[in-house]
Amino acid sequence: MKKISSFLFSLFAIVFFISSCKKDSYVAKFDKSPEARMSDTINFVKKTLTSAPDGWIVTTPVYFGGGYGFYMSFDDSLQVTMYSDLLDQFASTSKQSQTRLRADMGAALTFDTYNYITELNDPDNNVRNGYGGDVDYIYDHTNGDSIVFLGKRYRMPLSFVKATAAQKAIYTSGGYLTAIQAFRDFFTANSNAYIALDDGTNIAIVPNASNDLDAGKRVTFTTVDGNGDLVSSTAKFAYTVDEMSLLDSGVNIAGLQFKKIAWKDAQTLAVYTSTGGKYPILQSPVPLIPAVNVFTGGGSVITVANETSASGWGSDFVTRRASTNAGINGWNVGGSQLSLGEISFMSINGAAKTFTLRVVTPYGSSSYLNLDYSYSYEVNSDNTLKFTYRTSSGNANALYSTLSPLLQERINTDNFALDYYIDPDTNVAYMRFTSVDNPTFVFTGTF
Template sequence: MNMKKIFLCIAVLAIMISCKKTSYVAKFDKLPQERAAEQISLVSSTLTGSANGWIATLPTQAGGGYGFYMSFDNAGNVMMYGDMTAASSSTSVASYYRVKQDLGTELVFDTYNYIAMLDDPNAAILGGASKVGYSSDIEFTFDRIVGDSIVFIGKKYRQPFKMVKATAAQKASYLAGGYKTAIDKFTTTMATIKNPYIELGSGAQLAKIGVAVNTTNNLTLGKRIDLSGLAADGKVLSGTGKYSFRLDGADILGDGILVNGVRLVRILFKDATTLAFYDAKGTEYIIKSNPAPLTPLASLFGFPNTYPYKKITIPATGLPAGVNSEFTAVYNQMIALFTASGRTVSSTTFTLTSNSQFTIAIAYASTSPFTATANYGYTRNGDIITLDNNPISTSDNNWTTRAVQIKPLADYMLTGPFKIDWAASSSPGVPNLGGLYRTGNLGSFIYGTL
């Protein structure tokens, strides 16, 4: 009986074995070496297969963002332009590259080029930090191919190195020096827009957002776009992003800049003279000019060092042009009195020298230079400064000896209180000006450079 059971088990096993599927395919049907070789071939053929080359972008970990044009050949040569300097954007450099296998498929730049410049430990080359440059890579791990784009990730600093196939027209422009021309046009246009801003939102939620584009290679500030403004409810709106230049503007790298619910991804020329931001959906936001900065001067003007401004200066050239204020006649009367006495005024400054002392200093000369100085006590309430009526002359006593010449200004200082605010000029090229407005007559205000 036991033998029958044994034979029965053998028979069942035989039947099961005869029914085993023979269509099983291993999860990896190729050796690792074969798969690696195929991916190397894919990356290599993709890089060399773009007849018009590639437009690339690379944010650095420590610095800003940078743009490139590159062309790869089958002999391991790469030619490129970069947007770091006038020379790099107009003069191509050739170097070697490799596509190899390590922990993944890697693109390696073997010899010095504009990519390597960002990794240069010599601060004199581009302004990077000692030993680490801009904390940027020369070895990149292949990540993916999407449409006309190929994406790598920096091996050490993990920054995305993205390339998009160039068109024949773009290639021709890069090779003809068009990159430098485009960068110069962008920087010149931005420089002519006084206090640039964009408008985001609509209706009651409309907000003016100030725009600052830093075109330098400064490690901590350069190649970055800063946006800041106030929402309708007074909430501060701000955002910062790294960017790279392109032939028609600039790309904001990474995920763009999110401000007031809008994600801005690039700046392009709307026409020959107008720049505009564009969001991820293609909506346009024209960069406009404002007579004065959007941030109230009272928020920036004060005695502690945390304030960027604490002095208003009228230089030797006189009051800035293009400003309409009743103070102009007062100041010019003082200058005329000095001139009549055989003396010339080289500057006048209005300075918060402490949290309670406001100082006026008039630098003048006859045969020798002198300074007439008076210190006023003051109190401040928000953006309003109230001066004491009795200024204290300093030990040089020149405020007293030049009392006749100074009288128009001295009398004017008794007409406060004064409101701290920006002063606008209608003349192109005049920088942002600071003003002290008489609260009783806002058409009359001291003004000068900050």
């Protein structure tokens, strides 16, 4: 009898355990299904976008290019009205299009019809799928008055910040383009812009306002470290009516994180750090970066003018240029006499320490030959440069000996100190090359 009772008790315990594990006793971690939660998120995002009475200031970096700014306002049907800094006409003329919110990899904001956002994805602007912008953006997070999406394909952030009534009035009355032009004009007038840190460090600031994929809509901060080496940091930027927003993590240099360039007062721009530091932008009479560093940094084209003499030139250079021109006059193309034109240091490769010296030889009314000579260079211990001729071909090789007064007897053999020269009449800064070995062989060039 005890055995039967024990068996029945064990059987009851097993049945009880199994019944306690039935599916209808499972307590879910969430009190709603995934579908219901997605619906709630979509409704939340829609309400957020459409309930901003003064619209949104929107910025995004793009995958292939720089950064771009927008103003957007959504109505209850998610029709969007927008402006953009991509092109001047986009900044002054609004564009309306339809958007929708749908379930995708999350709550997705999709720009269904043509607008200024879709321009960033247009392959007509670049065969690599436009600038690298998206048309589908997945909701990421909300923080106070901001909401952030991530591009579905390129994963670049599309950041919305609520606009004020005053900002809306500027955007919708054509003031966006005026604000953009004010930033451009400032940096045109202050072409050697820099900031001075509290410790005495000076940092040059060079914005590129073009839409060039590789360099446009970016700003570069550059300084010289304690070892005399150039240190640079670049960020993509977008214009708003108030500032140049430095996107992603901003510019990080000299132990500081710079997040925006904005007006300190009606005449002065300043750079602001992530911690609220403010540094007014100043103007240097010459570039802040030493001339030799500009040359060796690559990317510059230094052009010596097509003149018989110019401000800042030394007597030996003037004499030798005239002698070289006389030699070139002995050559002709189809009966048209050649002459000596501009001389350019170009295709400077700082890593390989090479460059091309191009000598232009005009003939006839508007024709010319480009004589290209390949050079390498070395930086001497005293920061002077030594140029070494490597090779040439074709017409350049044929005329090489004719250029001897300038090349074989000076540029190929001498050491050169580089600095800046300011024309006293025009106040224009030039890069100056002075021969250490023959100090009156001096020439200047635009850069």
